[in-house]
Amino acid sequence: IYTLSLHDALPIYQPVVISSAALILSGVWCFANFGVSFMGMAFIIGLVLVFAGLAGALVFMKTDFGNRVVKDSLNWFLAETIIFFILGFVVLSNRLVGDSAIQFVFGLLTLYAGIMRVIAYSRRIRGAKYSWLFTLGFGIADILFGIYIFFNFTTMAIPTVIVVGALLSLCGVNRMIFAVAMNSFHVSVVRGNSIIADLENWEK
Numbered sequence: 001i002y003t004l005s006l007h008d009a010l011p012i013y014q015p016v017v018i019s020s021a022a023l024i025l026s027g028v029w030c031f032a033n034f035g036v037s038f039m040g041m042a043f044i045i046g047l048v049l050v051f052a053g054l055a056g057a058l059v060f061m062k063t064d065f066g067n068r069v070v071k072d073s074l075n076w077f078l079a080e081t082i083i084f085f086i087l088g089f090v091v092l093s094n095r096l097v098g099d100s101a102i103q104f105v106f107g108l109l110t111l112y113a114g115i116m117r118v119i120a121y122s123r124r125i126r127g128a129k130y131s132w133l134f135t136l137g138f139g140i141a142d143i144l145f146g147i148y149i150f151f152n153f154t155t156m157a158i159p160t161v162i163v164v165g166a167l168l169s170l171c172g173v174n175r176m177i178f179a180v181a182m183n184s185f186h187v188s189v190v191r192g193n194s195i196i197a198d199l200e201n202w203e204k
Helices: 006-032 038-062 068-092 097-124 125-150 160-183
Strands: 185-190 194-197
Touching: 006 038, 006 160, 038 068, 038 185, 068 097, 097 125, 097 160, 125 160
Parallel strands: none
Antiparallel strands: 185 194
16 A cells, blocks of 8 residues: 655645645735735735635646545535635625625635535544644634634724735645645555545544
8 A cells, every 4th residue: 555645745736735825925915014905915815816726726626536535525625716716806806895895705715614624624534633633723713713804893903904814824724734634645546646545544
């Protein structure tokens, strides 16, 4: 039985790693320019979101669905990827106007991502224990932060650019963890850039 190493997994998940780093950096960029309005940063943020969507779609297309472990593990990721792609175009087209609307939409995105990660944890491969514990932990953090955003204006009133930066950074870390978690699977066959996960640890 062959176990996929991180070095072997990178050709498959490298787009996710790169787009995750771009999300984190864009979040840091928002922190560094907190005095600028969201509309002044919309172009870069929109491009990063579209890139994250395209990277996720590329990984989804490269993955072998002959094994339901891989398919179940990526269905939630595909849904998130589609949302990133659509939201990126919405931001690029300047359809998000007003701080409350911006925070509401990004809060919903984070809340959805957190719920999907908790669901993914319930369908995890038992052999990937530690990676999936991180997925669960950050999923819960997503949910809590997403809920808080709905009450931000009546509590701490954190500026919109800071909120968006925090959400982008959190999403980037989440997707980076996903790439590492996929690498933790017990892999029996490696064929080019496609993988087939070993079922021996499925639902044990």
